Structures are given as C-alpha cells and as structure tokens.
Amino acid sequence: MTLHRADLRRPFPDGLGQRLTGATVTTLSRRAKYGLIDTDRGDTLIFHLGMSGRWRIDPSEIGKHDHFVIETAKHRLALNDPRRFGSVDLVPTGELAEWPAFKALGPEPLGPDFSARHLAAAFKDRIAPVKALLLDQRVVAGLGNIYVCEALYLSGIAPTRAAGTITRPRLEKLVTAIREVLEAAIEAGGSTLRDYARPDGELGYFAKQWRVYGREGEPCECGGLVERRVDSGRSTFWCPKCQR
C-alpha cells in the first residue's frame, strides 16, 4: 500500500499501511455513495469517490492523481481523484453503524424501507425545497444532483416546492420515479458527464436518456422549455410547465 499524498478531503487515517498490509479482503459492499471493503483484521475501508474519483485497475503507470495505491495478490488498484473531493477512512467493522456519516443515513432508495410513508414523515412540516431534501443523505441515501432532477421531472414535482406541501399520491409517484431512474441508470451503466467511465473503460450511457438534466432551452414533451436554475452553486434543470 502506498500513499502519494497526505490527504484527500481529509487526512488519510493513521496506521492505514499497518492495518491493511497482509490483510485479506473478505467482503465488498456499498452504503449510500460510499464503497466498503472489509478485511479479516476486523477493519472496514470506506471510500468515497467525490465528484471525480475512480479506481484504476492495473494502471500501466502511476499518474499524478493516483493518490492511494493498494497491491493485492493479483492486482494493483489506484484511487485516482483529480479534484480530491473523495475520502478514505478505516473503521472497525463493528463500529460502522456508529460512524458519523452512516449514523443518520436514510434508507437505500432501492431497498424495502424507502416508501411514500417514509418521505411523508421526513418531509412533514418542512418548508425547504423538495430538491434540497432529496439530496440530503439523511432523508434518502445515495441520490445525487442528476437523478434528483430526473426523478422530480418524471413525477411532475417542481424542485422548488416546499417538501411538506406535497400530497401523499404525489409522494407515491416520486418514490416510483426515483426507483425507475436509478434502475434505468444502473441498467445503462451509469451517467457520463465529461469523463466518467465504467471500470472496463467504457462510458456510461444513461446520459443519453436524461430528460431534463443538461437540456436547458430544449423543448419538453409538454411544449414548454426546460429551464436551469442555480442554488448555492448547483444546477437544477426542470420544466416549469409540467412540474408543479
């Protein structure tokens, strides 16, 4: 294991090398936008790819942004992250549930605990825009900017709408739309924006299926035009005519 700098979003954990060297990987999994690698030493390596991170498998050479490199028996894995918005943490597996970023995490959107009932409870009395709450990982875990825009479009809900004012039938539609968007994206191999690639190097083709994201000024099926707005530096794309 080699570190090529001292930190990403935050410093790499102390003792990373000693705790990983010689360990055997027992399980690979995911929670929200974090990847989890369990070892037989009782530790879990938690990584987040941020906006620009990727794992490079057996790279021909170690590049400028290959910050963290793991050698396994068969492969070399390089965590490459130009913007360094990603993170690496090492936590005892038994303490994962108490890990700060996981403790308050909402349900997985494709799991059994995500429902209109859950959203109704999370949105109750909230005046914040529904888009902001869907991006809040404590409400639902793992949705990002693109998929939230797409799901709100599919369910006909304006991103600016106060979350607590959405009726139950429309929350049902929203839950369905979120699942549909995620399943379609997974099926297509992810979303390509600029340079995202799948582990095999192929691009993710879900971008071609975006209905509103990145389509400012283009016509919606309803005859309206897709608009873009920016809130605290992040873009929202939506059709004001069919999203209310």
Next chain:
DNA sequence: CGTGTGCCCTGACAGC
C-alpha cells in the same frame, strides 16, 4: 433545530 450559502480542487471546454 432548519435553512441557505459558499468553499474545497482540478480539468475540460468555450470564446476571444
């Protein structure tokens, strides 16, 4: 507590 803003950082791209 809930809400909204701005920053972390680099690279790609458009326009001049």
Next chain:
DNA sequence: TGCTGTCAGGGCACAC
C-alpha cells in the same frame, strides 16, 4: 496558440 471565464456526479462548515 494561449489566455480567461464558467462549469462540474458531493459534502460539509458556517451563519442566521
């Protein structure tokens, strides 16, 4: 061919 400005899949600290 540079240069400059804008924008980007996320998360979190901070102010009110």
